[in-house]
Amino acid sequence: MIRWNEESPKTQQALLTRPAVMASKTIQNSVQQIIEEVTCEGDAALLKYAELYDKRSNPRLVVPQEEIDNSAQQLSLELKEAIEQAYANVKTFHQAQQPKDIKLTTSPGVECELKYQAIDAIGLYIPGGSAPLPSSVLMQGVCAQLSGAKTVVLCTPVNGDNCIAPAILYAAKLCGISKVVESGGAGAIAAMAIGTQSVPKVNKVFGPGNSYVTMAKQLLSQSQTGFAIDMPAGPSEVLIIADERANPEFIAADLLSQAEHGCDSQVILLCNSESVIEQTQRALDAQLQVLPRRDIAQAAMANSALILVDSIELAFEISAQYGPEHLILQLAEAAPYLPQVKNAGSVFVGDYTPESAGDYASGTNHVLPTYGYSKVYSSLNLLDFYRTYTVQSITPQGLKNLSRAILPLADAEGLDAHANAVKIRLEAMKND
């Protein structure tokens, strides 16, 4: 247990410092080579990586529509309904985020609009690994579907059975994804950014991944014109603020549900009760024993801290300084503190709101800024699949009025042709 107020400012800062994530030069060079190969060889490069990295003897790229359509038949009824329930809630929450165009007259004869346009072509990346991640498909796929993007392509590597898990395909089917490609890693990201024979070139790629995927997203978003990515990536993290009447078993369960994500996950508890912290420590030890991913969770707990604070107000200040991806509030009365929430990705209020509810099914998006980026980046939302542009339409009299602003400003900025474009029109009006 750490007592916040007994630590030096330096130690306090160190407690809130995340482990450095170094992008190695080796990874950068490998990814750069992959990007060049995909640019030159297209599909052939992707097929080569599938043989090389996924050990596939007869790799294919595009999943036939029939397999997507029939995916539900391979799911238990329980899992099928779980995917449908999660899909429905996520859709309800994101549907409410549909943007509305704005149109107004800023001054007489000057009409201005702010309009939303769905980004044309969207790429979704779903990492492979030990288990499929249908929830990641839903979180990104629902947004792409609601935006009405013309092209939505999903890339993911096959699993140990040499196929894409039916849970992934069924989630993709619900989201109306037009193309599923069996391709993973930096090659898949490059294919979506550049385009190959089988993979359409997209404008924006969403989704998590390992350090090669992250590097590919970063390099391609800098080098490919008109191509963007969702947000910077970092290890997952949770911060819990709890008071003296919080349930230590619940706190321990929530800390571990974050810690099991990966050895680099970070979990922090800020609590004003010594006794709750001690009980949480005991509950952690007990719950850890029976956890299948115990080794991972234990490693993550080593980057983590249970901190005693003098007041809940101070806990909110520390949280704002840290900027957690997930912020869980287990407080007798959370409502009065909600206006103090700052720099959090997603907030979980009350004893019966575990992080896993938001990870899967409450309706909020589980793609969140992490590693301190919640100070400036948004939680993934429907607007990330749109862009805005403006339209203006001015009457002759409107332009005459505006000329009193335009002409002196163009003159001050030394831009005569800017002034000319107005003067020539004022002249034409006189002659009308």
Next chain:
Amino acid sequence: MIRWNEESPKTQQALLTRPAVMASKTIQNSVQQIIEEVTCEGDAALLKYAELYDKRSNPRLVVPQEEIDNSAQQLSLELKEAIEQAYANVKTFHQAQQPKDIKLTTSPGVECELKYQAIDAIGLYIPGGSAPLPSSVLMQGVCAQLSGAKTVVLCTPVNGDNCIAPAILYAAKLCGISKVVESGGAGAIAAMAIGTQSVPKVNKVFGPGNSYVTMAKQLLSQSQTGFAIDMPAGPSEVLIIADERANPEFIAADLLSQAEHGCDSQVILLCNSESVIEQTQRALDAQLQVLPRRDIAQAAMANSALILVDSIELAFEISAQYGPEHLILQLAEAAPYLPQVKNAGSVFVGDYTPESAGDYASGTNHVLPTYGYSKVYSSLNLLDFYRTYTVQSITPQGLKNLSRAILPLADAEGLDAHANAVKIRLEAMKND
């Protein structure tokens, strides 16, 4: 004059390809050194650059509040009122963009919110050069002001008179900017991203600049945790779609008002009338003669093209493919075509809506995605000064309902601690 349909697909593509903007390794190394110096030396580094690059004998950093307050006294009444009129229109248009929180029940007992938080600390950069750019201050400063950001700092280099132009200071005053710093280039960007004794550390930097500024924004947004930038930078550009009854003098004036920005500006005309194109060419020659920035405009015209198209529909397709920063429509009837607008930063409709109206005073923002980034990036708008986050609050019964989705999904994804966090609560409910 280029006849679109007589060109090969390859030439057509070449016509729409922007000149490559290469970030040189030399610039990257210089900027990297500047970032290191600002990190280690703080203000001292900024003062050193002011002596070195701006040739100042007694450089200072922070402009005294009194100079900002008295700036209007040094302006002509005409320019003062021009700044005020532009400020009012830009404010009106952006005020209408104030975001609204969303709150809904996604399923019984599950309440979800999408909330907006103003980004805490904003940095604005205004480049120096031959003339001051008060309009750039307004476009960024109004948004920062409307968002209610706690800290807004503006960095700009002094001009030839060894001071910041009063037009810049007055625009800053109207926007309620809390601190104006006499510092330019990559050093100023580094100071805002890292923080020095005089310059507060900010979360997001907005504003244009030369290749050093652009490189500093890029490098720092990758290396500084919790720091972001507005959008990728590129040379300015306009695409005009005109029909047979468009006014060639107006077209020429608009093309030149873009071309005078810089030698790397690109201007394109798509027109279905040979005669209008010929008359535009003549008007261009005549108008160029009397332009003070003739050399720049002439150089820019060399990257540019007047293209004859078979139909206005085709012109809109070409425009969507190019993705222009500015799109001007000089058409007898523009309204039926507006739904075909795609991938434009800002659209100017009608004979009396020159680009310079939007640059200065219509109310729309003149900070726009360029270089093809309008396929995926938004025009600068008020939401760029906010971030969103979510909040969820679930009742015991709500969690019980959700558990039918959470438990099978956590099981499918092999995340037992995620399931545990729910199971432990379901158990607790039974015991209640």
